[in-house]
Amino acid sequence: MSLPTGQEKTYLEVTPTEGGFTIHAQEEHAEELQALFGQYGINCRLHPDLPTTESDLLFSQEVDIAQVKEILDAYKNPKGS
Numbered sequence: 001m002s003l004p005t006g007q008e009k010t011y012l013e014v015t016p017t018e019g020g021f022t023i024h025a026q027e028e029h030a031e032e033l034q035a036l037f038g039q040y041g042i043n044c045r046l047h048p049d050l051p052t053t054e055s056d057l058l059f060s061q062e063v064d065i066a067q068v069k070e071i072l073d074a075y076k077n078p079k080g081s
Contacts, residue, residue: 009076014069020061023072030055033075040071 015022034046034057045058
């Protein structure tokens with residue numbers, strides 16, 4: 001999986017909802033994030049906003065929002081090796 005540049009990901013934000021929270025993303029980023037969260041044992045559902053190329057990652061209120069934000073920040077701002 002190749003990570004997009006930082007500028008491409010600055011729009012990614014956690015948004016509270018009634019049943020938890022979401023991250024609205026372009027389809028490519030949403031799929032990468034879903035896989036990344038899965039590596040950390042964080043369950044989320046991918047809900048496409050048809051017919052656009054955007055999707056929502058849906059998280060329940062039981063998910064640790066601080067951990068999600070930490071992972072999202074690392075994704076948005078990768079450190080070079």
